[in-house]
Amino acid sequence: MNWRIGFAEIFWRSSFRSVHVLRFRECAFIFAVALLCAQGFQPTLFSQSKRLQVLGYLKSPHTRPKPFLSQPVSEDTAVSPPKSQIVSIRSTNLAGARDHDAKQGSVCINIAPGQNLVAVTGETGSGKSLLVGKVVNLLCGGKATPSLVATFEPHEDSTLYSGGVTTVVEMDLLLTDPHLGATKATLERLGVNSSLLFSAATNSSCGILCLRRSLATSLATSERAKLRLKSACSINGQSVTLKALATVAGPLLATVDAGIAANALVKTTSLMAILDTAVKPQVKTYMTQSKAKYRVCRREREVLEAELASRVLPTSYTxxxxxxxxxxxxxxxxxxxxxxxxxxxxxxxxxxxxxxxxxxxxxxxxxxxxxxxxxxxxxxxxxxxxxxxxxxxxxxxxxxxxxxxxxxxxxxxxxxxxxxxxxxxxxxxxxxxxxxxxxxxxxxxxxxxxxxxxxxxxxxxxxxxxxxxxxxxxxxxxxxxxxxxxxxxxxxxxxxxxxxxxxxxxxxxxxIAPTTLPSCHKALQNERNGNVEALQLLPASIEQEAQAFVSFRDACELLTIERRRVAERLSEVVTDRLPCLGMEGMALQVEVSEVRRCDEPSAYGTGSVLGTNEVDFWLVSALSSANATGTNANRVVPRRSPIHTTASSGEKARILLAIECALPGSIGAMIDGSASNAAAAGDESDDDMEQRFSKQSPVAVIYDEIDAHVGGNAAVAVANMLAIQSSQSSQVFCITHSASVAATADLHIVIQSVGDKTKEKGYNGVKALTVEGIARRKELARMASGNLAKAEAEIFADALLRAGAESRRSVEG
Structure with a gap:
């Protein structure tokens, strides 16, 4: 096989900023890495819990890169596999965007294991949201439009147009538990071969999930009709339906932008899902079990009463x-x-x-x-x-x-x-x-x-x-x-x-009517036998229902107490973070109220929400009384209003980020849909709902310009919170124009749009570059000052990089 020799990228976490002398063990380690490069590996060395681990890719020009997890360096330095993350994002001809240099035309973004915070930058209109956010949206079952598939005809250069007008989006994810176990169970339920998860990984504790969706246009029968769009999906090379692809990818990926945050904060079920991520699992388990038991006991009593009420007896019977x-x-x-x-x-x-x-x-x-x-x-x-x-x-x-x-x-x-x-x-x-x-x-x-x-x-x-x-x-x-x-x-x-x-x-x-003769026959038998099936069982059933109702009522009260405890703590933590997010003088107040009784069908029925509560997020602003005189001149008058009507789109997105830092996994529960919301649709059992309650954070969260309209201290606070989230729960992709955020990232991707050379050939040329060292410093300088004061901007970029490294170290420590 024609393997392409890779190169080693060595990142050393050191508290010394000056050049230090390498010890003999470190030199031997670098020599071992060089041998791996000569054999065709492209390893990446990164620090995790102050221990080194070797991970990388086997690369071939004819095959897409597949993650490879090698054995630990030594027994004394062995560590557990890294957490789940995205390792590759690829797109071909997405809205006409193609790699300018690659013959196959695929725009590829590779992420080495351990790079948890990824910044995606570039000029306005270069295609950042398209190549990252839109790819995730399509793989999660999002709606595809013909505008995403270019309609140009194949060019004379067949190597550049080998795919015709077909658009392909792909993503590879490195999965470890609990995501690996949950994904395996989902694949088995959908009838997809789950063993394919382990075919590309050399470590049994890791799995590789390859998601692919292709879009193609075909002309309709009428020339005036619109183009028809066909979609084909696959998971690890096995063809699946679009619904199956969305079922697998939906819980693993979450996209957050100003619009999504605004819509999510309006839904009561989404707000309830935020609180339920921090409620004790045993409380939720007790709640779901008591609810199911009460519903079963109530149903048994109703069946017995209906059976007694529907008895058909002779008219002469007294x-x-x-x-x-x-x-x-x-x-x-x-x-x-x-x-x-x-x-x-x-x-x-x-x-x-x-x-x-x-x-x-x-x-x-x-x-x-x-x-x-x-x-x-x-x-x-x-x-x-x-x-x-x-x-x-x-x-x-x-x-x-x-x-x-x-x-x-x-x-x-x-x-x-x-x-x-x-x-x-x-x-x-x-x-x-x-x-x-x-x-x-x-x-x-x-x-x-x-x-x-x-x-x-x-x-x-x-x-x-x-x-x-x-x-x-x-x-x-x-x-x-x-x-x-x-x-x-x-x-x-x-x-x-x-x-x-x-x-x-x-x-x-x-x-009686002839058609009721068999029912009369059974009723007579029950009467002669003392109605054992109904009359004798009904009192016991009523007693069981009463006991189940008491347990269910206690569970509802306990869940309400837990939700109010989480709401109080969440209000305090998020309120403390609001000033550094550019929202001085504001506070978040999370209020849990009881809106239904336990004996109402909306509380215990199949498809009902969990519990008897509703939750509201209020934004409280402190205003001084301008018209007051005397001792009341400095009196503060708080004004409270719902967050979805008061906060702007950017403020909602930043509040959502603060909530995620306080309650890791809340974004995944809210964007993916809460368990209560799924149950309200009537398509989920209590067991499935309990599994959703215990669902971990998504593998990756993509923030699309969540730091828009903020700067200064607010931008730095956003960068710190993104670093906290990436270290605590999910991998974070941040599409940003903020130099502070980009400098804090573990990996910096720059999307560049190529000029007239590609437009003459009928497509939009794009480059996805991983910038490091001088290139990253120049990109940060461009983001900070554009073309003004380039030399001073690069000095400022160096300072940002040092501050970003220090921020990451403080978060990891």
Whole structure:
């Protein structure tokens, strides 16, 4: 295999800013890395918990890069695998964007393991959000539009246009537990081979998830119609549906921008999901279990009461008849004997069935599957015997079959019978006699009249032969088949009518409808047996329901207490962070209220939200009273309003970031949809909901210009919080124009749009560059000052890099 030799990127975490002398062990370590490079590896060395680990890629120009996890350097320095993260993002022809230099045209962003905070920068309009945020959105099942697929024709240079007008977006994720276990279970539930997760990883504790979605346009039948867009998806090379791709990728990736943050902070279920990420798991488990138990107990009690209410008893039955055991036994034995005769008749009537597709055969098949107590009514509280309806349908089918045979026989007789004066054959014979009488006066056999008469006789003979053939065909192919079909059912209409007459007579005796006779039979048996199924079980069921309700009520109260505890703490932490986010004089107040009772269906029913609460996020601003005098001149008047109506889009996004730093995983729960929201849709069981409650943070969160409209101390605070989030929970991608944020990142990606050279070929040239050293310093200088004072800007960029490194060290420490 043609392997391309990579190069080593060595990052040393050191408190010394000056050049220091390498020890012998460090020199040997660098020599080992050089040997790996010579063998085709492109390793990246990074520090995790003050220990070194080697991770990297095996690269080939003909295959996409696959993450490779090697063995630890030594036993004493062995560490656990890194946390889950994105390791590669690729796109081809996304809105016409192609790599300017690569022949295959794919724009590729590679991220080495351990690079948790990734900054994506570039000039306005270069394609940062397109190549990162839009790729994530498409892989999570987002809506695709024809504008994402360029409509240019293939160029003469086939190497640049090998894909035609097809757009492809791909992403590789390195997964470790708990994401690995959850993804494996999801793949198995969707019928996708989960062993493919481990085919590209050399460490059994890691898995590689490869997501791919391709979009292609095709012309519609009408020239004026819009382009049709086709989508094809795959996971680790196995074709899946778009819904399956979204199911797998949705919980692993989250995108946050000003619009998404604004929409999420409006939904009550999303706000509740934020609090539930910090509620104790045992409280949520107790809540879901008690809710499920109460719902089951309540349902059992309702079924027993409905069964008692739907009893069908004879009109002559009174409460005094309960003591007349002989009378009840007589009625039951009488119906028992009739039931035995009915079931014997059904077995005899259905017999051996022949798949001829006739109405009679269909009726016999329905009768064969019917039972004595089967309810044919769609309404649960009304009984209507399906067996009675099947017997009536059989009677009608036998009658129709007999009528068909009679009609077929009459048709044959009408066509060919000589004994019927109105038959066609008799009419033909009369026509032949009349023709003979008309030509009898002609003496010369050679006359024209004689010849015409002879030809007419020959035609009549042909008609007679055709009629005979037709009648024989009808008899052998039509009449015989009708008789064979009828012979499969040995019952007559009279026999079925006799059974139905006995059924109706027995029902009339008890004063009930014929279709309710089986239900009356069961009710009589229950009455004789003391109604064990209902009367004796109902008190125990009511007691169990009462106990389950007490447990459920206690669980609701405990969940409310826990949510209010989390709300109080969250309010304090976020309020303390607001001044450094440029929101001085403001406070966040999270309020949990009870809006429903435990016995309401919206609290315990299937698909209901968890608990009896609703949550509101209020933004409180402290205003001084300008009109006050005397001692009240400096009085502060707080003003409280809902956060979704008061805060701007940028403020909501920054508040959301502060919430994520306080409660890691809240963004994933809120953006992906809370467990309560999923349950409200009615498509999730309590077990599934509990699994969602225990869901970890997403693998990666993509912030699309969350630091917009902020600067100075607020920008530095945003950078610090992004670093905290990337170290505590998820990998963070930040699309930013802030030099402070970019300087704090572990990896800096620059998106550049290439000029007229690519536009002449019909596509938009793009470069995705990993900048380090001097290149990164120049990019930070550009972000800070543009083209003004370049030398001073680069000095400032050096200071930003040192401050960013110090900030990362403080977070990791």
């Amino acid at each position: 409460s005094d008849s309960l003591n007349d055991v002989e009378l009840l036994t007589h009625w039951i034995d009488e119906i028992d004997a009739f039931e035995s005769r009915v079931m014997s008749f059904c077995k005899f009537a259905s017999g051996l069935q022949d798949s001829n597709g006739s109405a009679l055969e269909t009726a016999r098949a329905e009768l064969a599957t019917a039972t004595w107590m089967e309810n044919g009514s769609r309404r649960p509280n009304i009984f209507s015997s399906r067996l009675y309806d099947c017997i009536v349908m059989l009677r009608d089918a036998i009658r129709d079959a007999d009528n068909q045979i009679v009609a077929a026989y009459d048709a044959i007789e009408t066509l060919s019978s000589m004994s019927r004066s109105e038959s066609t054959m008799s009419s033909l014979e009369r026509a032949r006699k009349l023709l003979f009488d008309a030509a009898q006066s002609e003496e010369s056999p050679n006359s024209k009249i004689s010849q015409a008469a002879e030809e007419s006789h020959e035609l009549l003979n042909s008609v007679e032969s055709t009629l005979l053939n037709c009648s024989r065909f009808m008899e052998s192919n039509f009449l015989n088949r009708l008789e064979e079909c009828r012979q499969t059912c040995p019952c007559s209409v009279e026999a079925v009518d006799g059974l139905l007459l006995e059924w109706n007579t027995l029902a009339r005796k008890h004063g």
